[in-house]
Amino acid sequence: MTADQSPAAPAAGPILRLDDLGVVFTTQSGEVPAVSGVSLSVDPGETLALVGESGSGKSTVALAAMGLLAGNARATGSATVAGTEVIGAGETALAGLRGRTVSMVFQEPATALDPLTRVGKQIAEVLRNHRDISAKDAAAQAVELLRRVGIPEPDKRASAYPFQLSGGQRQRVVIAMAIANEPALLIADEPTTALDVTVQAEILDLLRRLAAETGTGVLLVTHNMGVVADFADRVAVMYHGEIVETGPVEDVLLRPSHEYTRRLLAAVPRLSVAGEDVPETAPAAASSAPAQAEPVVELDDVSVVFGRGRGAVRALDGVSLTVRHGETLGLVGESGSGKSTASRVALGLIRPTQGTVSLFGTDLARTRSRARRALRSGIGVVLQDPVASLDARMTVGECVAEPLRVHRRALSARDRQKRVAAVLDRVRLPRDVARRAPRELSGGQRQRVSLARALVLEPRLLVADEPTSALDVSVQEAVLDVISELQAELGFACLFVSHDLAVVQHFAQRVVVMRAGRVEEQGDTGTTLLRPETDYTRRLLAAVPVPDPVVQRSRRAERLTTLAAGRTEATA
Amino acid sequence: MSTPTYLIRRALQALAVILIVTIVVFALLHALPGGPARGILGPQATAQQIAAFDHEQGLDKPLPVQYLYYLGQLAHGDLGTSYTLNEPVSQLITERLPKTLLLTVLSAIAGLLLAVPLGMWQAVRRNKPVDYVITTLSFIAYSTPVYFLGLILVLVFSQALPWFPSQAPQGHTLGQVLSDPQGLVLPIAAGAASMVAVFSRYMRAATLENLSEDYVRTARAGGSRSRAILWRHVFRNSLTPVVAMLGYYVPVLFGGALVVEQLFNYPGMGLLFWTAAQSSDYPVLLGCVLIISVATVTGTLIADIVQRIIDPRVKAGRA
């Protein structure tokens, strides 16, 4: 409601300056320091990336700069936005600053918008918070903003509810709200983490263009080194609530000076690109099996339809794939591609509407339930969510022993404990975790417990559905290493579902690319992911940002040229 | 799902529920000692009289046949005849149902008008003294038997302080009832009390949940003030689940009306039901149960439709 003050920051000096910022959370178990001694600055027109793993405190810093910390948090030190102190400021001062001088884009577009208010109205609200304009003018400007962030048919979309938009479009709406009053500083907290790679690339392009147009300074909070390489001018690395290294993006990503940064970068799986030096391919199949080893699981022309009538959704459409003894098959695709459904069909959790599934050479539909259960003792499963994968009411030992209780009922308690201890050794967990509760373990440890449970029966097939996508990169590396080592030792086949092309490239010998319920293409990882045959796979690969700012810059330019060419082709 | 498809499906579900209710009612009718004949002819009837009656009414036929016959009668709007009042049950109910609906709807409105702001106030002042006080009072209101509450209300606001009459307005038509608004105050207060308790709890929980949603943070990041966010966003989002709960509260409201009408001598269906129970007038009892169930199912249906209107996600099948 302070309409006449100029929205722009004073030209001189940084737009955001943090000085010895500290944040302490008051919890049941006492005071927990989350951030301490953080000092940094963002100049107008500059993008500073704040990177770190989960728990490093990077999001807390972002929220502190907006004055949006939770009620149990206490901030010390100083955070100034355009010369105004944020720490300790009252609601009036903060409300005057937020949405006008500094704006924020959040991680989760699915929940960031009010589900019951039309998106145009939500954008108009931000406009009217700071400018004395009529509802009608605000609505018209909201449509204009939607056009600027690249929403097609903005006048129609303005009256849509958030649930009627895709994830990428919702994030564009959040961005429209953020830039509505042309702020001098934009804080983006993991803005693309919840999105598919192709959408991520589009959103990053949009943010870059908007920042360049208005000279807005950007504080980008992310865990993704590829995004950093793609977007940032400078980088600050956070570890345990402190900044360990700051510098220009080329220096930090290519010549890291701090030990932690080096470790972090080493753990990031890098997508090998054609034309680059010799690609580092996945280890050869464990048993160095001939290409035509016996199939372990086979989906033949499988279709899955959910629902009936007009509301029916075809989740899989004529999918055929085979996982052979000793090999790892990577199943990749964006959200909604049907990759998880396909893995669940292979597990027998979803019955195909059409087509056949053979497990260990036996058609699942033709077996009796007892025989089918026996067949399934040859399967091990690791799913995505480290929390939901283990029953919180059991100890780790009981979780791991469950398959033994199902299929080896004659086993004595002592033998069972021995087997559990042995398999915990294999996944490199100390034996005494068996007596602990899952909640006392970290995400990476829990996924290793899931793996131990999957391997306790020495299965012939391991189905891993995004087993590491909830984990930090350093933890991810350790879990993947354990899986490939054990595969070499035990020789099981692995169906590995992932959205991360770089991980699949390192981990799988063969890959199946899925799109909209169909198999787009499949082949050896080395060939398919380096020299893809279809446009879709090419676009998918081009959208993956690599954690090298120099390479990424040329990849981006190349990608945009290809896209532009495609567009002119289409319009011609 | 498109609106017509939804309505048809929902109506079919409601019909299935009512069909199950008729089975329960029919079973109750036959659970009577000596069967319906004993109930209708009274305890003095001889075995011969009962046999004659059973034959006349077709009660010696197999139960499924009788059930179908009963359904056939229902389809024609025939709920039987009251044997104490000697009037068709359907007519008795038609006269009294509107008055009961008036009482329950007014109680519900009064209850919601109090409960919704109270719940929001509690959520905003969470774990402050006012939250504890309202929570304690809510639980007390919920824990008080309606007949005890009604008695206290009469003792205080009619005997000690002569503000309101202790009797509800009499009269046959709605107009006559409404012409004495003073008389409606205490019955409505008694009927609304536990509703205030229950729904202020729901509203508090829903508001608290919404206050911690991401969209609140987004709105704050856009420079909106807490008060504006509360009324513009949180209020509407919290109301949706409360409306859904309203449907399930309809039977409780009718149960309350049963006691309130008896207590304040209000000539609605509850009182009719009560007197019928005292005189073992089974046709009236069973007819009332059936009609109350239909009213409840209709109430739930209306709540669903209202929810569909205020939450666009429900219509799209996304919530």
Place this chain on the structure above:
Amino acid sequence: MSTVIQPGRTPGTTTPAKSAAASGTRLAVRRFLRHRLAVVGLGVVVFFVLFCFAGPLVYSTDQTHTLLHQVNLAPSGTHWLGTDAVGHDELGRLMYGGKVSLIVGLAAGVLATVIGTLWGAAAGYAGGWIDAVMMRVVDAGIAIPALFILLVVSAITTPDLGGLVLILGFVSWLVPSRLVRAETLTLKNRDYILTLRAIGGTHARAITRHILPNSVSTIAVAATFQIADAILLVAYVSYLGLGVQPPATDWGGMLSVGLTAAYSGYWWLILPPGLAIILVVWAFNAIGDGLRDAFDVRGRG
């Protein structure tokens, strides 16, 4: 990837892991104890249990014979809460009737929860048309207000205590069945159940080893609220003419009998039983509220 700091989960501040199961229980106990109203509620329940079951040992009264020489006496040194219309000491009667109210309420509440749990878990786990049919039955049950059924039953028969528990249990299992069904629906799609099913685990194992143990907190909370509701229903039962027969009584019966006396100014005949009902029902509700917070269970406001 969650980047917001989770208090207590920060690296370097991991809580020392002792006995796993105990720490979860201890946490729940601590959360419950912080809920002040719930602690007060627990105190109230303990007080009334002692009052009704141990009280008569200390304060012995004659509750069987009609004592016409001491009718409707006001509270005094000999009769702390006065006497009723047939000369029974009101304080002693409060203990005597409280036994019935508490026992019937507890039994009916537990019975309703057991029926509701079995029905809801079966419907939720089976899914499909079985679930649809079972839930329509629940809808039908909800559509007939409990008080109407009780009044119809009272017109047909006068049950004994066991019968009363059965009737109350059978009119109030619907809400817990809906809660447990909802819980089962979420649990059966948890990753650990999917994993178990994928490796060939049986339905029986999924239900007994995972779904029921994980529903325990929901069921416990539901049971607490259900007991509160049942005690309240017991109070209605005498009012509706279904209550226990004199000389036995319960708080609801005392209250109904006292209603007529209220206009004569015999306040000691209605206030004590009325307040006893309110306090006990309030207490169980407060406990349920505290348990829900302690277990972090959703459902019922």
